[in-house]
Amino acid sequence: MTDTLTPDAPVLHARGISKFFPGTIALDDVELRLMPGEVHALLGENGAGKSTLIKCLTGAYRRDAGTMLMDGQEIHPVSTADSQRLGIGTVYQEVNLLPNLTVAENLFLGRQPMRGGFIARRRMNEEARAVLAGYGLRIDPAEPLTAYSVAIQQVIAIARAVEMSGKVLILDEPTASLDHDEVQLLFDVIRQVKARGLAVVFITHFLDQVFAISDRATVLRNGRVVGECLLAEMTQRDVVTMMLGRQLEARTKARDVGPAGKTLVEIDDLGKRGMMAPFSLNIREGEVVGLAGLLGSGRTETANLIFGVEPADQGRIALRGQDISIKNPRDAVAHRFALCPEDRKIDGIVGDLSVRDNIILALQARQGWMRPIPRAKVEEIAQSYVRALDIRLASLDMPIRLLSGGNQQKALLARWLATNPAFLILDEPTRGIDVGAHAEIIALIEQLRADGMALLVASSELEELVAYSTRVVVLRDRQQVRELTGDQITPDNIINAIATEEVA
Amino acid sequence: MIRSTHLPLLITLATFVLAYALCASAYPAMLSLRVVANLLTDNAFLGIAAVGMTFVILSGGIDLSIGSVIAFTGVFLAVILRETSIHPLAAFALVLLLTTAFGTAMGATIHYLEMPPFIVTLAGMFLARGAAYVLSTESVPITHEFYDTLQGLYWKIDGARFRLIGGLMVLTFIVGALVAHRTRFGQNVYALGGGEQAAKLMGVPVARTTIGIYAVSGGLAGLSGIVFSLYTSAGYSLATVGVELDAIAAVVIGGTLLTGGYGFVAGTFFGILIMGLIQTYIVFDGTLSSWWTKIVIGSLLFAFILLQKGLTWAAKKRAAQARMRTATGSAALS
Secondary structure, eight states, rough: OOOTTTSOOOOOOEEEEEEEEEEEEEEEEEEEOOOTTTTEEEEOOOOOSSSHHHHTHHHHHSSSEEEETTTTEEOOOHHHHHHHHEEEEESSSSSOOOOTSBBBHHHHHTTTOOOOOOOHHHHHHHHHHHHHHHOOOOOOOTSSSSGGGGHHHHHHHHHHHHHHHHHHHEETTTTTTTOOOHHHHHHHHHHHHHHHTOEEEOOOOOEEEEEEEHHHHEEEETEEEEEEEEEEGHHHHHHHHOOOOOOOOOOOOOOOOOOOEEEEEEEEEEEEETTTTEEEEEETTTTEEEOOOOSSSSHHHHHHHTTTSSOOOOOOOEEEEEEEEESSSHHHHTEEEEEOOOIIIIOOOOSSHHHHHHHHHHHHHHHHHHHHOOOOHHHHHHHHHHHTTTTOOSSSTTGGGOOOHHHHHHHHHHHHHOOOOOOEESSSSSTHHHHHHHHHHHHHOOOHHHOEEEEEEEOOOHHHHHHHOOOEEEEEEEEEEEEEEEEGGOOHHHHHHHHHHOOO | EEEEEEHHHHHHHHHHHHHHHHHHOOGGGGSSSSHHHHHHHHHHHHHHHHHHHHHHHTOOOOOOOOHHHHHHHHHHHHHHHHHHSOOHHHHHHHHHHHHHHHHHHHHHHHHHHOOOOOHHHHHHHHHHHHHHHOOOOOEOOOOHHHHHHHHHOEEETTTEEEEEEEEEEHHHHHHHHHHHHSSSSHHHHHHHHOHHHHHHTTTTOOHHHHHHHHHHHHHHHHHHHHHHHHHHHHETTTTTTTTHHHHHHHHHHOHHHHHHOOOHHHHHHHHHHHHHHHHHHHHHHOOOHHHHHHHHHHHHHHHHHHHHHHHHHHHHHHHHHHHHHHHHHTTTTT
16 A cells, blocks of 8 residues: 555654753654655654654644644644544554453454444454564453553554554564564564555664664654664664764763762672662762663662662672661661662652641651751751752742642752761762752752762763763663773763674 | 353353342243343442443442442433423433533543542532432432333333333443444553553543543433433432442353453343342342342352452463473573
8 A cells, every 4th residue: 555655755753843941952854764664763762752753743742843744634633533544653662552441352452343233243353363463473262451461462453553543653672572482473563564664663662672673763862852763784883882972082081089988888799670770889989870771671670679669689788898688668768778769759759738847757767756957946957958959949838749840859959968877879870950959959969979978870861960970770670780980981981882783 | 262261251151041030040030021120220320320331340440439429310311300490411411411510520520630530429429419409309200201102111021120221221321332342442441450650641532522421421421321310200318228238249140350341231231130030039039138148149249259369369360380390591691
């Protein structure tokens, strides 16, 4: 059906797409060209704008600027159902089919074959069997969906999207919960869909899979297109460089690292099966250890294991040479650990509480609810941190959700600094905040280090890691792969450590 | 072919057969056709309301208003037939229109205002009961020759009288089962119960379906009220208090998952019969207090909730095993 199209005419051409949210520009003049019969990878770190772009394409969001041309006709999808009708089908990471229906019912929901006003079940099952056979699946479509593995459910979701839409297929992290053989099964299906002339958008953070299946890639960073490229001409290293970005001139690090303090935290073979390979790490007072790695490499997992958010099933942690047991965050707080989590909207701030209450929360929790901190003392602590961190607000009484991202982040930092921690873990402290606040938070990290605190900072921003880390641990595939110290800490070396292709 | 989703239905069926066998072994007379005919007649109004409740629960909702709507319907019919000369058939049509509109309004409130069905239908319960009181606080007898005609309709086999209202209930169940399993509306009801977000992404018209479900429940509560007025020849605003809970019990004993998505209209039919059977047994026994009905139904309900929990737990365990298998596979960047 797409044979009539010339190969250089995009089936979907999005131009100048912009999307604004209060305080941030999520997408800035983004272009995406999808050719018929190609697999197009959409790459970028978390927060680069991939999911916002997908939501604009599928009508879940209304774009604020830009045009979308489908086969040369301008389109304005207003809902996911609308974009489906226009020809854009989407399959998400979490299988979006209904577990309580049969395979055939899922495949035909909303467009069941009818006879005499009733659903023709037998015909529906037969047609479902035929459709699925076309994707290499020989399964009984009258069985409930949950009788089959996640991979097969993904194929069924793809079949539904292709049958209903038929021009563009968006796959949003479809392989995240699949094992190696299942990924191959999915790839076979993607190749078939491609051969039928559809444009396939493939989103994943597994670079191997990108190179295995994709023809071209568009790389996003901070809401802008960094580049569009033919993957045959690229190496993994090139792509990682594009995704993470780096300044070309080598920066000389002129800063006094100061005398190394005593070892504060000793981590020995800490790990949890299925989540994070065992790792060991020593952190001294007055030291910032950076955690580098791509999304899903185990940065957040490392932080969560140390802080007891996820209890480890092996290994030990020692504090100043004494073994301690951390089974949950309360234990960690009792040992004067602190963690600023990655997603402050979900894990950090309590949006409707005042800024004051948010700042005092962790300190009050450690004291126990039976001993409330006097009002005057609360005021004094909150005031002092607002001043020290330069948190901009109208009043301490305003709900914290009204603050900008950078100020929320600083208030969260204040919450943990108020507990006077010995060991501070920061997970993506600069995500989604503006440049000014960014510099302030980096300066603050420097300051805390100089004051003798031990810090562990996970970040996807290489520049930033290079700026404040005394050591950098590189993670890949939920394992520690490299540790960089002193002059070794450069964006180039980090990228090399992340992208090193293992020699077979 | 027997599938895992049919298991609760099969257990309900087995419970019914077992219960009937036990009853029959104690009182062989319970095997007579007469008992079967009475079972259908006595439970007709509850059965019809329970069909509507099945749709509501399948979609993951709840409707607490139906007992009050049944009472309102009875009082409305009694008062309108006493005060005006309107034909009962016209009164039936009017009251069905009213109750369906009432259900539609509740469905629209639930969907557009994103309110929990529990609260909205609780308000509906008070509203309908209050409206019944406004019409009359007394029990109003219905004396109309058309009522006598309808009540006189039966099909007699071996001294057993299969009355019109019992037949109406069976018909409602057949139509309900067809709608649930063989129409797009029915499929959409299951889809909503399986997960509203996924259903929406798959293009299910959520607004139309939600409103439709509560309209069906309201309309069937109206029909149930008509049947109840035929059964008692009166309208009384204090009648059928708590019938919504009996209907929920019948649906759950019938094997429908309270959280929605899984279940069968036919299961509810056997749920009704099981509850009716317990009552009949107590009548036959003669020495047991009628409160024993509640105790047995309570225990049964508890057993079925435990069963549902067990089945969900087993399904989760299977899914977790599948995940463990995939988690050990290698993937990224290697």
